[in-house]
Amino acid sequence: MSAVARSRPETAAITIVGGGIMAATLAYQLARRGIGEVVVLERETVASGSIGRATGGLRQQFADELDIIFAHEGLHFYQRFIAEMQAETALAAPPPPPFYQYGYLFLVSNNERWRAMQGYVALQRRLGVPTELLTPEEVVARWPGLRLVTEDLCGATFCPTDGYTDPAAMTRALLGTARRLGVSVYEHSPVVAIQVARGRVQAVETPQRRLLTPLVINATGAYAALTARLAGINDLPVYPLRRQLYLCEAVPGLPQALPMVVDQATGLHFRWREGDLLVGLPHSPSPDEEAASLALAPTAFDLTLDPAVWSQIKQAIAHRFPALAGLHLRRAWAGLYEMTPDEHPILGPTEVEGFLCACGFSGHGFMHAPLAAQLLIDYITTGKSSALDIALFSLQRFREGRLLPATRLL
Ligand SMILES: Cc1cc2nc3c(=O)[nH]c(=O)nc-3n(C[C@H](O)[C@H](O)[C@H](O)COP(=O)(O)OP(=O)(O)OC[C@H]3O[C@@H](n4cnc5c(N)ncnc54)[C@H](O)[C@@H]3O)c2cc1C
Numbered sequence: 001m002s003a004v005a006r007s008r009p010e011t012a013a014i015t016i017v018g019g020g021i022m023a024a025t026l027a028y029q030l031a032r033r034g035i036g037e038v039v040v041l042e043r044e045t046v047a048s049g050s051i052g053r054a055t056g057g058l059r060q061q062f063a064d065e066l067d068i069i070f071a072h073e074g075l076h077f078y079q080r081f082i083a084e085m086q087a088e089t090a091l092a093a094p095p096p097p098p099f100y101q102y103g104y105l106f107l108v109s110n111n112e113r114w115r116a117m118q119g120y121v122a123l124q125r126r127l128g129v130p131t132e133l134l135t136p137e138e139v140v141a142r143w144p145g146l147r148l149v150t151e152d153l154c155g156a157t158f159c160p161t162d163g164y165t166d167p168a169a170m171t172r173a174l175l176g177t178a179r180r181l182g183v184s185v186y187e188h189s190p191v192v193a194i195q196v197a198r199g200r201v202q203a204v205e206t207p208q209r210r211l212l213t214p215l216v217i218n219a220t221g222a223y224a225a226l227t228a229r230l231a232g233i234n235d236l237p238v239y240p241l242r243r244q245l246y247l248c249e250a251v252p253g254l255p256q257a258l259p260m261v262v263d264q265a266t267g268l269h270f271r272w273r274e275g276d277l278l279v280g281l282p283h284s285p286s287p288d289e290e291a292a293s294l295a296l297a298p299t300a301f302d303l304t305l306d307p308a309v310w311s312q313i314k315q316a317i318a319h320r321f322p323a324l325a326g327l328h329l330r331r332a333w334a335g336l337y338e339m340t341p342d343e344h345p346i347l348g349p350t351e352v353e354g355f356l357c358a359c360g361f362s363g364h365g366f367m368h369a370p371l372a373a374q375l376l377i378d379y380i381t382t383g384k385s386s387a388l389d390i391a392l393f394s395l396q397r398f399r400e401g402r403l404l405p406a407t408r409l410l
Helices: 021-032 064-088 109-126 136-142 168-182 221-231 287-294 306-319 365-382
Strands: 014-017 037-041 104-108 133-134 155-159 184-186 195-196 202-204 210-212 214-219 241-249 262-263 269-273 276-280 329-339 344-348 355-359
Touching: 021 168, 021 262, 021 355, 021 365, 037 168, 037 221, 037 276, 064 168, 064 365, 104 109, 109 133, 109 155, 109 276, 109 287, 168 262, 195 221, 214 221, 221 241, 221 329, 241 287, 241 306, 262 306, 306 365, 344 365
Parallel strands: 014 037, 014 214, 037 184, 104 262, 214 355
Antiparallel strands: 104 155, 133 155, 195 202, 202 210, 241 276, 241 329, 262 269, 269 276, 344 355
8 A cells, every 4th residue: 555545635625736927826815715724745845937037027027818818917917916915914924025107018020020019019009008218218217327329220119017037036926925825735735646537537646646526737847747637638738948037137227117128039038136137048949959849848848058048048149238248147047938828827727627717928928827827727716717717718719729929029
């Protein structure tokens, strides 16, 4: 008889698998709504997955309505949480990290892109996001310390209410509050089995415990497809995509209130991080890497750095940001995006009753998790969701070829 089978079974009304930002926003909102017997199972430590490796950007500048709505709500959620925690000093909890609301600045140097961006900005403004269109001269006048090369710039978009924060610290703060409100959070607890009988979830198992539970939420980020297999679902389309970030020494002369600056042509982006400069550049995977990702091969989850990216960063800097020439690297790391075919999340029920999806944020999970959690909790408690129809994000859409529209800004 195994150690797990020998130990006394425990119970949970809702079991959240994963200890990242999706789990944190879910656990926190469930607890705030007074829903009890919630358990979070994280296989390593809280925020050890993608969220602990993320940039922490909160931007509402997207090209399609759904992304804008998710991001707009996400940003307001974090602002409310920060304010609430600051007010609740009696809990003696460490306050959450500050939100650096310095905006996001997209620099655009392609005429066709610039025309498209103007359309996206009109859409953002219709949805309540105050994005502005700037001429190259206005960009130089507002941030002279950036010392931009502007010859080939068509213009820029700037949303002053965008910004960034520390995503791992935010995850820990949310789960810390959830814990104080009664949620059980177990670290070093990988879910290794999900028991399903007569089409319904019955229990989950970790090496330490067997948890009887009618509801399991798959919030395992880039590993979501592997977790779904434990419940007998073999076609959850969530694939890992490696992304790299570089922490560099501060560059003198850059403005203190530096927005997240994004050079749209190359994808180069940077912002301050505790006195250093955090720099990233999305690179394309090779055909072999793409095939490994679609096959969920072990190599696709590898976090070894691709050395070519640093050279691409230096090239992009040389073209646009002479002030950043000679950037001195402190350290670099890789993390995984969790891509779906239409780059929108997968939320809600599956054919296994009681097994719900909360995954597939395609690199936008920090921004999008708060509204995703709200939709799921609405669904769990009332059978439908209020802000948006959760059925839009069903797993079934991929099986039926009803993909959602999505347009990348980068
Ligand atoms: C370099 C980089 C930059 C990014 N920048 C941004 C950004 O600026 N803004 C933004 O919105 N998003 C950004 N993202 C994306 C964001 O980090 C993800 O979308 C987000 O973390 C997804 O949250 P999650 O909770 O679903 O997954 P994760 O944060 O990955 O958490 C999933 C957790 O599940 C755990 N787990 C896996 N399998 C099991 C199991 N069997 N049992 C128990 N636990 C398990 C993992 O250990 C992990 O801790 C970035 C990502 C990367 C890599």
